[in-house]
Amino acid sequence: MQNTTQPSFRHDICKEDKVMIPYGRQSISDDDVAAVSEVLRSDFLTQGPRVPEFEQAVAAYCGVAHGVAMNSATSALHVACMALDVGPGDLVWTSPISFVASANCARYCGADVDFVDIDPANSNMSAALLADKLAAAKASGRLPKVVIPVHLAGRSCDMAAIADLANEYGFSVIEDASHAIGGRYYGNPIGCCEFSDITVFSFHPVKIVTSAEGGMAMTEDPELASRMERLRSHGITRDEGEMHESPHGPWYYEQVELGYNYRMTDLQAALGLSQFGRIETFIEARHKIAARYDTLLPDLPIKLPVPVPTDQGRSGLHLYPVRVDQTRGAPPRAVVFRRLRAAGIGVQVHYIPIHIQPDFKQFGFEHGQYPAAEAYYAEALSLPMFPALTEEDQDTVVAALTLALKA
Numbered sequence: 001m002q003n004t005t006q007p008s009f010r011h012d013i014c015k016e017d018k019v020m021i022p023y024g025r026q027s028i029s030d031d032d033v034a035a036v037s038e039v040l041r042s043d044f045l046t047q048g049p050r051v052p053e054f055e056q057a058v059a060a061y062c063g064v065a066h067g068v069a070m071n072s073a074t075s076a077l078h079v080a081c082m083a084l085d086v087g088p089g090d091l092v093w094t095s096p097i098s099f100v101a102s103a104n105c106a107r108y109c110g111a112d113v114d115f116v117d118i119d120p121a122n123s124n125m126s127a128a129l130l131a132d133k134l135a136a137a138k139a140s141g142r143l144p145k146v147v148i149p150v151h152l153a154g155r156s157c158d159m160a161a162i163a164d165l166a167n168e169y170g171f172s173v174i175e176d177a178s179h180a181i182g183g184r185y186y187g188n189p190i191g192c193c194e195f196s197d198i199t200v201f202s203f204h205p206v207k208i209v210t211s212a213e214g215g216m217a218m219t220e221d222p223e224l225a226s227r228m229e230r231l232r233s234h235g236i237t238r239d240e241g242e243m244h245e246s247p248h249g250p251w252y253y254e255q256v257e258l259g260y261n262y263r264m265t266d267l268q269a270a271l272g273l274s275q276f277g278r279i280e281t282f283i284e285a286r287h288k289i290a291a292r293y294d295t296l297l298p299d300l301p302i303k304l305p306v307p308v309p310t311d312q313g314r315s316g317l318h319l320y321p322v323r324v325d326q327t328r329g330a331p332p333r334a335v336v337f338r339r340l341r342a343a344g345i346g347v348q349v350h351y352i353p354i355h356i357q358p359d360f361k362q363f364g365f366e367h368g369q370y371p372a373a374e375a376y377y378a379e380a381l382s383l384p385m386f387p388a389l390t391e392e393d394q395d396t397v398v399a400a401l402t403l404a405l406k407a
Helices: 030-040 050-062 075-082 103-107 128-139 161-168 222-231 265-277 277-294 332-342 358-363 373-381 391-402
Strands: 066-070 089-096 112-115 147-148 172-176 198-202 215-219 320-324 381-383
Touching: 030 265, 050 066, 050 147, 050 215, 050 265, 066 075, 066 222, 075 103, 075 172, 075 198, 075 215, 075 222, 075 332, 089 103, 103 112, 103 147, 128 161, 147 161, 161 172, 215 222, 277 320, 277 391, 320 373, 332 391, 373 381
Parallel strands: 089 112, 089 147, 147 172, 172 198
Antiparallel strands: 066 215, 198 215, 320 381
8 A cells, every 4th residue: 555655844843944854754544545535525524433433442452441532632631630620729740841731731720830850861750759759748738639740752651650659649640641652561551541540642743643633531430531521522411310400302411511622523533543553563663763773873972762671661752862962072952953954854852841931930930940851951852753764764864963963
């Protein structure tokens, strides 16, 4: 089957850059096009059969009871917080190295946000620092209601340790696994919710599988699943058991709480479902690319991502982030970035620490509070990583990187 791959030029690619090899790119096949075309010719463009089919496929793959599809991972994070009754006066902790949605989801609920610094070895939330911060928070009398660990680049956080702390201190856990579908943690798929209340996936075009835009919240808890289904659709129910009065007729529904229009369309679900049939192929391709980078890059003045030990699982490898190492003679990261973009290599930085964003200054955050996150940000550079990246493309990336790293 022909594989038709088109670049996705997003808001995070500078318009003045002429990108030949982007950092991420969706892989769209003829089967994907046919799946979407079939829905376009059907009776349901939205709220039809494809959404539950997609939910069931992802849930079965993850070995979890429920999947609740939404129009974005941001929506899924927001609804997950709402389902766990996050509200004004509550506190939510997450990682400073993530996209802003990992923190904003709590702010949408009126809660306060704080951060736990990363482990420099793997750039994920440090379980040790989380334990220290929880002990201090207990002493001060204000513990988090929810902690949102972020599986950066597709590698799972130390979820067993985080779950132990959740049991000890009584907080809920939402895994932000936007980068990590297809990854595994100690033998189980990321998304099985063994160590969390809810896990959230993203299906943005640069992610491992795409539904154009979309996300999904996974959970073992039927009550959480039911509430998230209701919240994604205006807080409306057609379940007589949830209604406040007897139905007026077969048309009857009730809004029982304030929700949002966060529904995924059948068009999106059809694309996601078609893509999902190739998830293992996508993951295998990403690991092959990462392994080749590992052999081509070790002599350059950069720090390579630390692989997940085979006995601990596997990364989804959404990203291949390196760190520019000035102690080994490399120029500053900004110089390397500009040189690569000028050479047509669409590198990117993932991420600017959330706590130094201007909008977060109103809460008292400032530079220096999370030193490991800020040190990571000063050096981080994501190299092109997507299944259709050829060895020739990789050689072009490596050659350009080699020149860009010269002092």
